[in-house]
Amino acid sequence: MTMRRALLGLLAGLAFATPALAEDASHDARPIRWLVGLPAGSGPDILTRVLAERLSPKLGRPIVIENRPGAAGNLAAQALARAPADGSTLGTLLAATVSINRHLYRDLGFDPSKDFTPISHFASFxxxxxxxxxxxxxxxxxxxxxxxxxxxxxxxxxxxxxxxxxxxxxxxxxxxxxxxxxxxxxxxxxxxxxxxxxxxxxxxxxxxxxxxxxxxxxxxxxxxxxxxxxxxxxxxxxxxxRLPGFEALSWIAVGAPAGLPEPIAARIETAVAEAMTDPALITRFQALGVEPAASGREALAARIATEDARWGALIREVGITLE
CATH class of the missing domain: 3.40.190.10 (Periplasmic binding protein-like II)
Incomplete structure (x- = not known):
């Protein structure tokens, strides 16, 4: 009798679990939307597409690039900030988007320090x-x-x-x-x-x-x-x-909306790191004149904060304004 009850309990549990499993499978099959704030054919767009091609099989989902140029990358950043934090939307983050623009524009429509989950660098020059x-x-x-x-x-x-x-x-x-x-x-x-x-x-x-x-x-x-x-x-x-410590790199990174669950963020971070070791990707990036650079979440977040402080201070000191 005890065995029969245990079997019935297991079957009941599977009955309740099946819809959730089916829902997860459906979710994982949806294409990932990847927002790029520059036109198709631009350097960051090409690099994003090269990386996305290698990330797709690692994440088990197709990736669709969506170009939203305009407002110095701010339009795509706004869309990324407002997207659901469930792994269905990624974005190409540029140094200007997250460390410079807030010091130059009155209203970005997003907060670079709060509205994104930094994942990893993937290129710099x-x-x-x-x-x-x-x-x-x-x-x-x-x-x-x-x-x-x-x-x-x-x-x-x-x-x-x-x-x-x-x-x-x-x-x-x-x-x-x-x-x-x-x-x-x-x-x-x-x-x-x-x-x-x-x-x-x-x-x-x-x-x-x-x-x-x-x-x-x-x-x-x-x-x-x-x-x-x-x-x-x-x-x-x-x-x-001649001027120790002088470093100014243009870099490109993967980001997601704020609040991305830890397991999803970790999976994407790992996938980026693995993709960046692909010899074909490295060759392609170097042919385009950039260095492959997978950093991880902590390093990217630290760079964003450091450059935000540095560029903000410089902009205020020398009085840079955009008319």
Whole structure:
């Protein structure tokens, strides 16, 4: 009798468990929506798609990329912040989105410190200080002397106001006791074009987009913004060699809405770490001029907080505003 009751109890338990199991299976089969705040074909979009292709089988779910460009990435970030925290929505987080924009925009529509679950970095690249070949400088010391000697602040180009290279150049000019007349372009290609044409003498830009001009001798590199020399341009020294601690990297990370359950966050973090060891992914990333960089949740959260404090202080000190 006891065995019969136990069997009946087990069957009853399975009857109640079956709908929940079926619901979980259905949930796991749904595509993951991955929000990207830049247009299709942009660098972060391409890198996201390369990673997503390898993450999908590890997570057992298809991944659909949804591009929501606009407002310096804030539109996609708003959508990510408002999405359900159940693993069905991921987003590409940029340094500007979570560490810079809140110091430049009055109303983001989200709180970078509260509305996201940081998962992991997956790519990063340094900036590079460039000059037109007519500018008589080859080293950072020579650039410092030249910049200070100009009767008026030299024109300094960037690929956009409020991006990491813009802030890095503002930081550098503060440290060397000089200043810029900033000229902000709508993207790196236009800025590179005007530097090559000699319409602006100085540009701080991402190293990947700067390589064609550098390799062709159309521009001259002075120094990079990473702590260590880049394998992409190993002959270029670092700014940190003259200004210890100077580091300004553009980085890309995986994020999710705040409140993501620990088991789901851990699973995605592990999947990203595993995907980043794929030789084909590493080769593809390096061909695009970026370093694969899987960091994990703690390291990403720490970097966001550190850069939020650093960039916020710089923006206030030098009075950077967006008109």
């Amino acid at each position: 340094p900036g590079v200080l460039l000059v037109h070949p007519s500018v008589p400088v080859e080293t950072l010391d020579e650039f410092t002397t030249w910049a200070r000697a100009q009767p008026q602040a030299p024109l300094c180009a960037t690929g956009g106001a409020g991006v990491v290279p813009h802030l890095a150049l503002a930081w550098l000019m503060r440290e060397i006791g000089s200043r810029c007349e900033f000229v902000h372009y709508r993207g790196s290609p236009d800025a590179q074009r005007d530097l090559i044409a000699g319409r602006v003498p100085v540009l701080m830009d991402g190293l990947p987009t700067s390589l064609p001009g550098l390799l062709a001798g159309q521009t001259r590199g002075v120094a990079v913004t990473s702590l260590q020399p880049s394998h992409l341009a190993p002959d270029l020294p670092t700014i940190a060699a």
